[in-house]
Amino acid sequence: MSLGKDILQGDRRALARALTLVENQMPEADEIVREVFGHTGRAIVVGITGAPGVGKSTLVDRLTGHFLSLGRQVGVLAVDPSSPFSGGALLGDRVRMEGRGSVVFMRSLAARGHLGGLARATPRAIQLLEAAGKDLILLETVGAGQSEVDVMGYADTTVVVVVPGLGDDVQAFKAGILEIGDVFVVNKADRPGADQTMRELRQMLSLGPRKAWQPPVLAAKAQSGEGIEEIAAAVLQHKDSAERNPEVGTRHVREAERFLRQALADQLVAHAVARAKAAGRWESLVEDVARRRKDPVWAAKELEGGEERE
Amino acid sequence: MTETSDAEATRPIRVLVGKPGLDGHDRGAKVVARALRDAGMEVIYTGLHQTPEEIVEAALQEDVDVVGLSILSGAHNTLVPRVLELLRQQGMEDVRVMVGGIVPEEDAAELRRLGVVAVFGPGTETEEIVRFTRSCARGA
């Protein structure tokens, strides 16, 4: 029995279990990812980000319905913050999802202390969904402020959601969140001030350098389902544009080097720590750093130098 | 670091808290969901008006250790056996099911006989629920 093969055959329970192994960073996860990696990289990954409560989950639900009607196999990943005190998390994004049975696979991920608006397991979770045959993945970030911009590194297209009436709008459109958007959505357009927010947003975007892809600004009423088709169309257009324009670039180019660096860093660190422990040097170095006798960079260099001499 | 806190950090208990049926009393479910979160668990809250089918599919996809059902409508005698049956159909007998809300004692006894691990009524201390959830998830 191999979880990887079961996932490739579309076994949902195997997929769910593998996601847990990946989240918990269990050694078995490495095997599973190795088994399925050749079948990954095929989905369109759409990131949905924006401040808490702007309607990301509602939008994800409506986009799910729309992409299903286009014949897509939809997977959903929704990340929520973990409590820094207890480590627990309340994962509530399912509340907005309409029941669609087993047609849609949705997984809630706790950020588990990972910064940047996503969970550490996100890239592997995407790969597992792809291996299970999902060809369109909606990725909801934690309610993001200004620095939770990791999503652009993992998504083909990043949708930034804002709402009218945030008071000082310029505040809401600070750098970071403005730069990562491929598509902008002014949600809750049933509320007053939507036109003004759209105008201001367009103006802010027009100040930037002219790029091969100019991010559209679209109005939506996610709750009643208005504007969903336009958002979906813009997402697919952006994907086409990325494929035709090397300047826009697909996520595969962006992520391949990062995957490799991350994997290498993990392995080198694990190896170095294990060696230092075996040589009985780890505890004393930690102690030295804790007592401020050595700074961490120096301690790390000493460890590396020590290994070279061996 | 103790055994439990280590497990808690690397392998948090995942619990689904769901409200099957048409009952709109969601205070208890929210109180329990919060208490479990504050005890370090990852709690998937599904919201109101879920069918047993939806709850079991969510439990499958989220790979939870425990399913908690909150029912104050009196419909527990039909909803809970259905959830248990669907879990069995999916081969998910290892997932523990607990129930909270308004359940008369004779019904609670029957639900336990069918496989529910515990039934909690009004006024239960959340500490007790946390303790129980942790022991039945880790003891599985």
Ligand code: B12
């Ligand atoms: C507040 C309340 C309401 C509020 C609900 C607000 C809300 N958003 O939740 C309102 C006013 C809306 C309401 C409406 C109704 N209510 Co009312 N309501 C109550 C009341 C007074 C308290 C419930 C409550 O919130 N308790 C506080 C929470 C914290 O306690 P709890 O839910 O019991 O949860 C605890 C445990 O049960 C357990 N638990 C609960 N869930 C879970 C889940 C898990 C996983 C676990 C482990 C444990 C657990 O742990 C919690 C902590 O101890 C109860 C009476 C009572 N004393 O219980 C009646 C009661 C539940 N309501 C009742 C009725 C009949 C109704 C109505 C039908 C009245 C009507 N005719 O219109 C409507 C129906 C509404 C609907 N759509 O379903 C009846 C139900 C009778 C029955 N089941 O046989 C009750 C019992 C009153 C009575 N004695 O008749 N109600």
Ligand SMILES: Nc1nc2c(ncn2[C@@H]2O[C@H](COP(=O)(O)OP(=O)(O)OP(=O)(O)O)[C@@H](O)[C@H]2O)c(=O)[nH]1
């Ligand atoms: N008026 C109005 N309300 C909406 C609209 N879309 C969503 N909402 C409401 O906004 C609230 C938050 O919606 P969610 O979809 O949960 O928002 P979210 O961004 O996912 O929230 P977090 O995940 O907590 O950051 C809910 O009460 C929705 O019903 C809309 O178009 N108009």
Ligand SMILES: [Mg+2]
């Ligand atoms: Mg949400």
